[in-house]
């Protein structure tokens with residue numbers, strides 16, 4: 001019997017379930033969006049119960065599409081990271097909506113802690129910055145704002161989790177309260193060097209240890225899923241945050257390998273080996289993955305608006321009908337004609353971390369039209385990637401070995417080539433671009449003995465298209481200088 005694996009990719013806007021065969025082909029898939037709630041300026045919430053219902057529904061749908069003889073050996077879970085859920089251990093009901101990673105309600109708390117000089121020590125322990133993005137201040141907010149929550153927590157009645165932990169709890173009917181080392185690494189409560197919850201950080205954020213889940217390897221026994229699967233019982237055997245799972249799916253297992261995902265935003269991670277490399281460029285240091293108790297580390301940089309800028313062209317400017325229209329528009333021009341779009345719509349992420357910066361378009365003339373703007377939107381992603389790669393190679397003190405790309409935006413062949421041209425680095429697109437779900441399936445497969453080790457996974461990675469840099473050095477330098485000038489104007493305004 002061929003063993004298949006059910007991979008769950010619980011993202012920010014939708015839940016996906018995909019069944020992969022042992023050789024890595026997609027046998028079935030189902031996807032469903034869920035509601036986004038914006039109750040106040042800068043607040044973003046999800047209904048954790050709805051996430052559970054939608055996620056278990058897509059699992060049932062993907063399983064129902066399988067042929068009668070298709071056996072499923074187990075489940076891998078990957079998820080939007082940092083999003084924070086607190087629930088009652090007895091009722092299994094959340095005590096407050098999930099506070100999403102994008103939520104900024106704790107900005108003032110973080111600023112006050114920064115002013116009190118707390119950030120350097122926190123960064124040393126966690127590899128992260130003192131920012132509302134991460135879970136700790138969100139968790140403290142829930143405990144402080146839901147009536148009676150602190151008392152319930154002190155009686156051991158509450159559980160905290162990121163979305164992986166919440167789903168594991170629901171699938172196992174409250175039998176397992178666990179997370180993996182990558183998700184734990186995004187909470188600001190986990191020491192990435194000792195790979196344990198850190199008492200100093202718990203004290204600093206006023207978090208009782210009683211709410212925390214057990215931290216396991218990415219390939220481990222996370223219990224038996226007995227709920228939500230229409231009567232099936234399947235072991236949960238692999239868990240990783242989505243960007244970390246994409247590293248696994250892209251086979252980035254040695255220092256200098258980078259995976260960069262271009263969806264709504266862009267997240268680039270560079271493997272840096274078995275020591276956590278601190279950043280002097282305000283990149284994040286994080287656990288890339290942990291197998292058999294041994295952590296591997298990565299440097300991470302994020303761009304807030306990648307495909308989201310293309311959505312803006314479609315939904316707000318109305319200059320394209322579909323995201324894919326940008327490809328022909330960009331290709332229709334012989335050059336960018338000096339037009340640059342700095343997509344700081346929600347501030348700028350790494351390495352700038354300027355939450356108050358706002359977007360701009362520079363270099364417009366009477367002659368400029370939709371093609372110039374569409375091209376500038378695509379090029380912006382390439383310049384920002386260049387900036388991240390520069391910061392990464394400087395921090396890691398190692399050259400780039402490979403740049404593997406994925407995500408919905410990278411279907412765009414013009415963008416793929418521009419990425420190689422502007423970064424000066426060959427960009428590799430794999431045949432299966434659902435690398436996040438595939439990574440979760442690989443992790444479960446490792447635990448279940450379907451794969452014997454990482455070499456098995458490396459062997460399964462297949463190149464679909466390679467973009468080699470072709471742009472002349474002179475044009476590249478000019479464009480990078482003009483980008484820098486547009487960026488500086490934006491940062492100074």
Ligand SMILES: Nc1ncnc2c1ncn2[C@@H]1O[C@H](COP(=O)(O)OP(=O)(O)O)[C@@H](O)[C@H]1O
Nearest residue numbers: 263264307308310311323324407408409411412
């Ligand atoms: N051919 C294309 N060219 C440019 N952008 C695209 C293209 N196809 C999709 N996108 C963009 O990619 C994003 C969708 O990618 P996806 O990986 O599904 O994102 P996410 O997982 O973050 O929801 C959208 O923001 C869309 O605008």
Ligand SMILES: O=P(O)(O)OC[C@H](O)CO
Nearest residue numbers: 011012080081101242243
């Ligand atoms: O759900 P995505 O793909 O937008 O990813 C979200 C990230 O994990 C947030 O850190």
